[in-house]
Amino acid sequence: MSKKKESKPFLLDIWESRSLIFRLAGTDFKAKYAGSYFGIIWAFVQPVITVLIYMIIFGAGLKMTPTETEYPFLLYLIAGIVPWFFFVDAWQNASNCLVEYSYLVKKMVFKISILPVVKVFSSLFVHLFLVAVAFLIFAGSGRLPGITMLQLLYYMFCEICLILALSYLTASITPFFKDMMQLLNICTQLLMWLTPIMWDDGFWPEWMMRIFRLNPMYYIVNGYRDCYMHGDWVWQDMGMTLYFWGFVLIVGFISIKIFREMKDFFADHL
Numbered sequence: 001m002s003k004k005k006e007s008k009p010f011l012l013d014i015w016e017s018r019s020l021i022f023r024l025a026g027t028d029f030k031a032k033y034a035g036s037y038f039g040i041i042w043a044f045v046q047p048v049i050t051v052l053i054y055m056i057i058f059g060a061g062l063k064m065t066p067t068e069t070e071y072p073f074l075l076y077l078i079a080g081i082v083p084w085f086f087f088v089d090a091w092q093n094a095s096n097c098l099v100e101y102s103y104l105v106k107k108m109v110f111k112i113s114i115l116p117v118v119k120v121f122s123s124l125f126v127h128l129f130l131v132a133v134a135f136l137i138f139a140g141s142g143r144l145p146g147i148t149m150l151q152l153l154y155y156m157f158c159e160i161c162l163i164l165a166l167s168y169l170t171a172s173i174t175p176f177f178k179d180m181m182q183l184l185n186i187c188t189q190l191l192m193w194l195t196p197i198m199w200d201d202g203f204w205p206e207w208m209m210r211i212f213r214l215n216p217m218y219y220i221v222n223g224y225r226d227c228y229m230h231g232d233w234v235w236q237d238m239g240m241t242l243y244f245w246g247f248v249l250i251v252g253f254i255s256i257k258i259f260r261e262m263k264d265f266f267a268d269h270l
Contacts, residue, residue, distance in 0.1 A: 013111060013114075014114060017114045026122075047126070051081060074137075075138060078134050078137060078138075079138075080195075080197040080198075080224065083127075083155070083223075084221065085130060086126075087163060088192075090119065090163045091188070093120075094115075094117075094119040094163065095171050095174055096181055097115040097167075098171055098175050099174055099175060112266065113259070115171070116164060116167040117164065119167070120160060120164060135228075138228055138229075145229070148226060148233060152227040154234060155220055155227065158219070158223065161252070162220065162247075165251045165255055168256055169254065170184060172263075175269040195215055195217045195218060213240065219240050219241070219243075220244075
């Protein structure tokens with residue numbers, strides 16, 4: 001069966017369920033903090049505290065100021081860590097969606113293929129808030145982003161596609177491998193240091209940078225910085241763009257195929 005024929009019904013099923021996805025995403029977001037005194041405020045406080053800690057340790061303590069930009073370390077850090085927060089939160093939540101919503105998985109009439117999408121869109125609410133806060137911080141610092149800020153929607157779409165491509169694979173494994181979430185947590189911690197969040201291209205030798213550029217989040221983080229800081233357009237580095245989408249399409253196709261092959265066995269292992 002061709003790639004196009006196999007993938008289209010799956011993606012079409014997701015598109016036709018978009019209204020249900022948005023409703024469930026809103027409910028999921030509220031449910032995360034239901035019962036806590038400050039409610040959804042915790043969703044926004046934690047990223048802010050993390051940024052402050054990194055700023056103090058790496059900006060002041062270790063003096064890891066970027067070498068290829070005149071922007072203060074705080075602004076450089078914010079532009080790179082905002083997409084990273086979204087990546088980690090959405091990927092981890094989407095990977096555990098079948099276990100968390102096991103009661104829905106066991107219902108034969110429910111479309112379980114939408115659950116990873118629900119989790120990603122649930123995490124998107126906090127991401128949109130942080131994107132707006134970052135914009136205000138840049139503007140308040142006298143570094144108002146230029147017209148290239150418009151392409152942030154493109155990079156946001158890229159990141160959503162990347163997360164979903166990875167999530168359908170990890171979500172398929174989680175019901176059968178109970179240690180998947182612990183392994184994923186270690187993986188994201190390691191991947192963070194392979195992503196230019198607290199360092200720039202001038203910090204490492206070129207041979208190492210060629211390896212780091214294989215990380216698809218390299219494209220996303222640099223894309224966000226292009227929007228907030230550098231003013232570069234997406235077509236100015238078509239090589240990285242083609243590599244990124246090639247990675248997403250290949251991994252996404254494999255992940256969807258595995259998910260479809262294994263979905264009949266999920267309920268038996270939950």
